[in-house]
Structures are given as C-alpha cells and as structure tokens.
Amino acid sequence: MKKIILFCSVLLAGTPLLAQTEQRDWLVGGNFALNTSRNTTISLSPSAGYFFLNNFAAGGTLQLSYNKSGDNKTTVFGFGPFARYYFGKKELKPFIATEYIFTSNKFDNPSFTSTVNGADFFIGPGLAAFVNEHVAIETLVGYVNSKVSDVPSDGGVAVRIGFQIYLSPRGIVDTYRTK
Numbered sequence: 001m002k003k004i005i006l007f008c009s010v011l012l013a014g015t016p017l018l019a020q021t022e023q024r025d026w027l028v029g030g031n032f033a034l035n036t037s038r039n040t041t042i043s044l045s046p047s048a049g050y051f052f053l054n055n056f057a058a059g060g061t062l063q064l065s066y067n068k069s070g071d072n073k074t075t076v077f078g079f080g081p082f083a084r085y086y087f088g089k090k091e092l093k094p095f096i097a098t099e100y101i102f103t104s105n106k107f108d109n110p111s112f113t114s115t116v117n118g119a120d121f122f123i124g125p126g127l128a129a130f131v132n133e134h135v136a137i138e139t140l141v142g143y144v145n146s147k148v149s150d151v152p153s154d155g156g157v158a159v160r161i162g163f164q165i166y167l168s169p170r171g172i173v174d175t176y177r178t179k
Contacts, residue, residue, distance in 0.1 A: 020134060020166035021086045021093065025051040027059070031140065031162030038154055041067040041074075045160075047082060055086040063101045063120065071110050078103035078120065091130040097140055098123040105148050118148035122158060134166050 030046040042065065049059025063078035082099035101120040107113065124142015131137060138161070145155040 020168045021051060021055050021057070022168070022170075023051050023054050024169055025057075026167040027051070027057055027164045028167065029138075029162060029164035031138070031160040033065075033158055033160045038156070039067055039069050041065055043076070045162075049082065049084070056084070057086075058083045061099055061101065063103065073108040075106045075108075076103050080119075084126075086128065093128045093130070093136075095126050095128060096124070097126050097142070103146075103148070116149040118146060120147075121145045124158070126160075128164065134168075136164050136166065138162055138164060 047061035080101035126140035
C-alpha cells in the first residue's frame with residue numbers, strides 16, 4: 001500500500017492540471033469497495049455520469065459483489081442512480097457522493113438457496129486526484145446501509161478506491177479542429 005501511495009504522490013507532484021468537471025462533461029469509471037460491517041464484502045461498481053452543471057454530476061451505476069462466510073455465499077447484482085458535487089478547481093478535488101442501488105441478492109448455503117430484492121444507500125466524501133486532465137484516481141469513505149426484504153437493515157463504513165475518466169466535448173472539438 002505504501003508503494004501505491006508513493007507512486008500516486010510522485011505522479012501528481014508538480015502536475016498543473018485543469019480538471020474536467022464542467023457542465024456538459026462526462027465521467028466513466030468505477031470503484032472497488034471493501035465493506036467491513038458484519039462481514040467482509042468485496043464489490044465492483046462501474047458507473048457513467050453527466051455534468052448537468054459545473055461540478056455537479058449525476059448518472060447510473062452497477063453493483064456487482066460477492067461475499068463468502070464459511071459455507072454461506074452471497075452474490076449481489078444491482079443498479080441505480082448516483083449524484084456527486086465537486087469542490088474547487090485544482091488537481092485534488094474533494095467531492096460529496098450519494099447513490100441508491102436497487103439489488104437482487106442470491107444467498108447460497110448447504111441448506112437452501114434463495115433470491116430476494118433489496119436496496120443499498122451510500123453517502124460520503126471523496127477525493128479525486130487527477131493524474132492528467134482526463135483521469136482521476138479517487139477514494140471515498142462513507143456510510144452504507146443495506147436493506148434486504150424483511151431482514152433488519154445493516155449499516156457500516158465503506159471504503160472505496162477507483163478511477164474515473166472525464167470526457168469533455170470541448171476537448172474533442174478542439175482536437176478535431178487542430179487536424
């Protein structure tokens with residue numbers, strides 16, 4: 001982990017950038033999550049969004065996760081909306097994020113298999129560290145609450161690490177005009 005942090009720090013040092021979080025820009029990427037509520041769960045969440053206003057993006061995300069605890073296995077597939085608001089105009093941009101994911105949860109153990117619907121809610125701060133004008137490595141730490149059918153909800157802290165690619169129609173037009 002120290003090597004990853006050192007690599008990212010060296011990569012970011014002395015790189016003047018104009019981050020792409022302006023109206024009409026797009027973002028595409030995803031996060032890797034580690035949730036340590038009652039069990040350890042690993043999940044992958046690809047997403048795509050659009051900047052409706054400067055620094056405000058909204059879009060959709062998929063959730064794919066897997067949990068194994070002893071003989072019990074849980075597989076989750078979900079989708080839903082997200083929203084983000086970014087602060088500042090530097091290469092390190094803090095933001096606040098929220099999402100609501102509708103889920104289908106498959107439970108397997110030696111006694112039975114069942115599939116039930118549920119929902120996950122996430123809210124928390126994040127930091128996008130732009131490595132160039134279009135790519136950011138990001139971390140999020142926040143509260144996640146999961147509710148499945150009639151089971152009591154389960155909440156805890158989630159840490160997410162991922163990346164986003166920021167696409168600007170202005171950059172595409174400018175590139176095209178210079179050829």
